[in-house]
Amino acid sequence: MFKEKFKSEFEKIKPTDESKASVLKMLLEKTESSSPAPLKRVKRARWIAVLAAVLAVCIVSVTVLNLPFFSSPLVFVEDIEFKNGIPASVTYDQIYKKFVEISKAQERFYTYTNGADGVILEDAVEGDAEAIFGGAGDDNGSLKGGSTAKPSDTATDVGSDDFSTTNTQVEDVDEADIVKTDGKFIYSVCSTLKTKNQRINITKADKGQLEGVAAIEIIVDNNTYIEISDIYLSSNTLAVLISCMGDENNTVLRLYDVSSPYTPKKNREITFSGHLLSSRLINDNIYLFTNEQFYEKPDRDDICSYVPSVQVDGGQPTPVAEENICIFKGAVDRSYTSAFMINLQSGKVTDSKSTVGGGATLYANTTSIYLAANDVSAYYARSTDDDYKEDDYKNKTRLIRFDIEKGKINPVAEGVVDGVPLNQFSMDEHSGYFRIVTTVTNVTHTTNEVSVLDKELKTVGKIKDIAKGERVYSVRFMGDTGYFVTFRQVDPLFAVDLKDPKNPKILSALKIPGFSNYMHPWGEGLMLGVGAEANENTGATTGIKLSMFDISNPENVQEKNKEVLNIIASDVGVEHKSILANVNKNLIGFAANNGSYFVYGYSSDKGFTKKAELEIPINKEADIYYSYYYYMQNTRGIYIGDYFYLVGLNGINSYTLSDFKAVDSLVF
């Protein structure tokens, strides 16, 4: 009976005709000689969707099915001395013992993560990280049509000092992105599949005239999935972050000397174990955060089997030193979040710290870095199912504050709040207090909270139970006031007064259809919102919406102007770096999934005015078909002087900034 029912129900699950057609088209169009599998920049949101689905399954198993696999006691480290939440000292041996304990406990929880017999290797990954990236210096950057160009061409009269930078959250804290410029040259990450390799293109941009001067190719092994995540550019040094996903997840940081962009020179290659979580560039120091999970049983003699490691220029992997590892009380799994500090000038790893437990979201200003991690200890803490406490099912976030003022990364405080933050904008530090907006899910109820914490990460003020049944869509803190949007059918935009840290209060809640999933300060008393318009009754989204909010009086926030586009998606809510928003130049630029890049302007009397709708550079002859969505995610608009450059996967188009007339174009 079960068999028939299962069969008939499962038969209904099949791919849609559209997705079938697109795969088949790809198969038929693919040339026979092309053997390597295609490389794709995986959309991060999808990963999260999978994770959420898995979590949903877990929650259902726990609550509905009462499966026994979540009922083991919590593993605490009793023999480690804790001082203000931070362990005083840890030795490799203590970590080893703890990991053995955890691995035993986990075997009982996760019947599905049993790496030993669960993973089937289809074919072995050939070579390790060094082999993949080739020997030293063989891919230092090949000249592309640059035989006539001499390195001395880097004259100062090229380009302009007035150019756009990556849209970041905090001033003086740079964030990595796929396009960077120094006002003379544009560095862009390109993964066109013509070459099957990932590339960084260096293009000279002089008054709208484009000239490809060099390209740095990253050689890809067929069986390893490599992706140039992002790049940084800081005074003649180009830092390239590469995610390497093979048998093991590694993060590779390469530093190139680009004092002459015609001949970029590789200076250093540092391989960090674990996958890239996030990074920041503050005062010529890169702070790099990785997550690493250990699945296999630890081997006492091989320290790298239970401790994160760093490998410089293909040398021996060095494990993070004992004194730099801390285990927090809440740690329950065999995963680490490691923080590395790399000086761009010397190319040296100047500090490394590892904390046990997986991090998720990062907020950094010039003095502190806050790491938010999903706290699951309550699940494990339950000894039996009868022990049910409603609180146990609340999702929680563990916060760690790293002090970076003294040239080192020092973990100084640990704290816990209910709920999870949406993204880095959910967190902020202002005059000594840390503020966080979280969505709290308790099996079936969802509410939202604002918490204010002191430097020791003790909660001092809190607003609970905001917007029941809705979740946070975007947050922006501006000094003493915080703004956030929750959404189900209509969009309440909340303004919160945080002047008194012990007594935060809601000032106003503006209800309008649709929602903003990115908010950006727009000069004096105004705030720009980018999101989607939605049907008031059903909550179904109908198109991209630009809103200008009047926030001059936080007690009475108004939507002053709005503009709705008849196009479904932009990437701004997911990736804040994809928007170009500049008040002085009066530019609002973003890519949409119809293959266009929109440029808007705003004035208080006319509202939003469309300045241009530009076509994203797409190579229609590429041998792999990509959706507009993919191109949209990989397109950035920048300006240098009086010219606007649209930098995409396949090329760059340049326009005049005054009236967006096409000047030049370059195909990679």
Added chain:
Amino acid sequence: MLMLLLNLAESNANLSNYKADAALAFKNYSDTVFRIAFLRSGNTTDADDIMSEVFLRLIKNLHKIKSEEHLKSWLIRVTINRSNSFFKKQKRINQVRIVECDAVYEMDENSVLPQVMALPMHQKTVVFMHYFEGYSVEEIATLCGVKAGTVKSRLSRAREALKTTLKGEF
């Protein structure tokens, strides 16, 4: 569009054997591959991605395929592998977000599918292979590269869990 492409592939005109083989394999087994990917990833978007990845791998390895049986078992193995590595990557992001799940099947009160989907990864895979694809315990063991005893225990654990949740259905 789909029918057109399939007809084109079947008529063999203007197509090398190589491509025709791949297209035929896709026609016959895309559903199976998609189902396993869905089973393991839990949503259709990722299942789509895994499916396209698997068939691209097939093109690369088509010369190694010996028979129709081999083709099917190869595809199942690679799908499990691909979704595993996909899943492994996900696990490292310790983050929870509420996303709208796509409703791909209509459920009534007596549906068994949600209960199967709620099983642990390995268990639902053996349930699928045994009850849907009709493989024997030994065949599943070879396919998954584990011992027959392991398959048996996974199957019996899954049965036990389903017995309690499905109440009489099983």
